[in-house]
Amino acid sequence: MTQEQFSKLQEIAKGAKNIAIISHKNPDGDAIGSSLGLRAFLFRQQLQARVIVPDSFPGFLRFLPESKSVWFFDKMKEAATQYIKSADLIFILDFNTLKRIEEIGALIENNPCPKVLIDHHPDPEVKAQFTYHRVTVSSTSELVFEFAQKLFPGSHLGAKAATCLYAGLVTDTGCFKHNLHERTHITAGKLLQAGADHEAVMLEIFDSNSFNRTRLLGYSLYEKLIMDPATGLAYIALSQEELKRFDYKKGDTEGFVNLALGIDGVKMAVLLTELNDGLTKLSFRSHGSFEVNGFAAKFFSGGGHKNAAGGAFEGTVDQAVDRLKESIPELIKMNLQNLRS
Ligand SMILES: [Mn+2]
Structure with a gap:
């Protein structure tokens, strides 16, 4: 201006x-x-x-x-x-x-x-x-x-x-x-x-967390964190039922995806949370030249920044995980140049 x-x-x-x-x-x-x-x-x-x-x-x-x-x-x-x-x-x-x-x-x-x-x-x-x-x-x-x-x-x-x-x-x-x-x-x-x-x-x-949020974090990391060393993908998928169990409040899963991204060998981390209305929300994080915004836009009608993007999927969290897994080859293709370098 x-x-x-x-x-x-x-x-x-x-x-x-x-x-x-x-x-x-x-x-x-x-x-x-x-x-x-x-x-x-x-x-x-x-x-x-x-x-x-x-x-x-x-x-x-x-x-x-x-x-x-x-x-x-x-x-x-x-x-x-x-x-x-x-x-x-x-x-x-x-x-x-x-x-x-x-x-x-x-x-x-x-x-x-x-x-x-x-x-x-x-x-x-x-x-x-x-x-x-x-x-x-x-x-x-x-x-x-x-x-x-x-x-x-x-x-x-x-x-x-x-x-x-x-x-x-x-x-x-x-x-x-x-x-x-x-x-x-x-x-x-x-x-x-x-x-x-x-x-x-x-x-x-x-530095302020509710008791339930702290326990949800522990549960997510211990029971729900999946890591695929072959593709460098790590994800945490939380169903509505699981969120309810820990009395989920908006913002409680903030930062979870970054902990998954912090694992050695992980190139991209995804957090999937199933919201009330049969809608699953996805948060994508990546390192450096590995880009996730294009991927989020193409497969999960989302977008955002190169290393931090969001998206949504109409369906259950399990269906969203399937969709994620199916689209990984395309993600790798999209980032092939970056992976080689
Ligand atoms: Mn901003």
């Missing part, structure tokens, strides 16, 4: 009465962190905005400032629909295709107001008058940090926004493990300077 565009957007924002900030389904730390961070920053500029996401976020994000203000579309369809219809400025954060917001997508498309896309996923399909997009960045939260300074130059971010954006940056990099660039650390430093609460972010997101 040019300086001129930022000035124009500043004018639009100042005149806007209903600002909507929309992020994706199954919102993660970056989706909620970037959205609440932007909201808190706008609030400091005397601008009111409403964060709306398709469904709820994991409990470990509840500590974020003003997290209670987020509207879940599936829980309050009418009010949210009304709000989006009447919005005169819409921010679209942390996703590149309207498919990721389901019904909200049509509402956004039908509203002719100015839209701003801030995202780091490859090849954005979302059409917006203002696009602040870069792939070589840790997170949307980091982009929002840059964006905020350009939208209102010289303004202070505020501690609330800083904590939200810091949470997004830290979660999307898996605690500074991936999606990492030189600038990530610089941004993290600046967020701390602006008052981000590092201790709360670490404690709430990484």
